[in-house]
Amino acid sequence: MLYSEKVMDHFQNPRNVGKIENADGIGEVGNAVCGDIMKVYIKVDCGIITDVKFNTFGCGSAIATSSMATEMIKGKKIEDALALTNKAVVEALDGLPAHKIHCSVLAEEAVKAAVKDYYDKNGIAYDKSLFPDCESCEECHLK
Ligand code: FES
Numbered sequence: 001m002l003y004s005e006k007v008m009d010h011f012q013n014p015r016n017v018g019k020i021e022n023a024d025g026i027g028e029v030g031n032a033v034c035g036d037i038m039k040v041y042i043k044v045d046c047g048i049i050t051d052v053k054f055n056t057f058g059c060g061s062a063i064a065t066s067s068m069a070t071e072m073i074k075g076k077k078i079e080d081a082l083a084l085t086n087k088a089v090v091e092a093l094d095g096l097p098a099h100k101i102h103c104s105v106l107a108e109e110a111v112k113a114a115v116k117d118y119y120d121k122n123g124i125a126y127d128k129s130l131f132p133d134c135e136s137c138e139e140c141h142l143k
Contacts, residue, residue: 003060004094006068011060016070018053025121027113033102036062040070040110042081044118049073049081054110061096061103065089069107078118081111082130 003011023041030037036058043051052070056062069089073081086104090096096104112131119126 002097003064004096006093007061007064007096010064010067010093014063014067016053016067016074017055019055020051020053023053023114025114025116025118027110027115027117029106029109029113031058031062031102031106034059036103036106038062038066038106038110040066040107040114042073042111042114042118044078047078049076049078052114054107056106058106059100059103061100062106064093065096065104066107066110068092069111073111078115082115084108084111 019039020041020043024044025042027040027042028037036056038056038058039054041053042049052074054066054070056066058066065086069084072089072092073084086101086108089107090101090104116126116131118124
């Protein structure tokens with residue numbers, strides 16, 4: 001089968017879909033490969049991600065990876081969310097077909113963008129190399 005049971009489960013019953021009113025951080029990213037869009041909302045309390053939701057205009061693999069990614073960072077420290085890689089999310093889903101790996105990058109980048117937004121809004125200093133260089137990047141169509 002092309003997709004694992006976990007991918008199908010998270011695609012058909014995605015966790016944490018929606019929007020958080022008064023979110024502490026919002027990340028919106030676009031996938032340069034396919035043009036799909038992902039938005040992630042986080043609620044942060046004392047450095048812990050107490051709630052997370054996502055909305056996507058994306059394919060089934062983007063939905064499944066975002067669902068899994070939100071499950072993996074919920075209740076975790078901000079630092080743990082930043083350390084989450086698309087590879088770890090794909091592994092947790094028991095794999096994705098090679099041509100769908102780019103979809104999982106959307107989830108990772110949206111989580112990172114939400115954390116960056118939280119840092120920016122709260123005046124928290126951070127290592128800029130942890131985030132994509134949006135100022136000079138030419139790839140994102142959202143600009
Ligand atoms: Fe666009 Fe999967 S094809 S995110």
